[in-house]
Structures are given as C-alpha cells and as structure tokens.
Amino acid sequence: METGYDVVLTGSDGPVEGVAKTIAATGYAEAYEFKSVDDTIHLIIAKDNDQWIRVGGTDPYFTGWADELAEQILIQR
Secondary structure (H helix, E strand, C coil), rough: CCCCEEEEEEEECCCEEEEECCCCCCCCCCEEEEEEECCCCCEEEEECEEEECCCCCCCCCCCCHHHHHHHHHHHHH
16 A cells, blocks of 8 residues: 655745645546645646646645656655
C-alpha cells in the first residue's frame, strides 16, 4: 500500500508542507491529492494530454502548484 509522498509547495508566506497520495479520478490515468499538514490547502491534480492540471481543491491556489506537485511526486516514485 502506498503511504504517500512528502511534498513542500511554494506558498506566498513560505513553504507549505503536506502529503500527496495517488487517487482514482474519473477520466484521468494519473491523479494525486495533496493535503497540507495544517489542513489549509487541499489540491487535486491529474494528467490531461501530457499536462498536469488542477481538477479540485481549495481556493485560492497558485497555478504553478500543479506542476510543482507533479515534479516532486515523479522524483520520489
């Protein structure tokens, strides 16, 4: 069983630490869910036509987070 990936996203006030896990998302071959340690940020990304896109989560969010999250997951796999 996959336990998750430790991830640190770049936030406006500093780093945002959290854990990302593989999830099933209808219509997508790959999808991940990120939850920050302090529960302030929730982000769901999926791969669509070879690009990582945000498909859900809390607002506001940085558009670069989808790529940043995917890059860190791919390094850890």
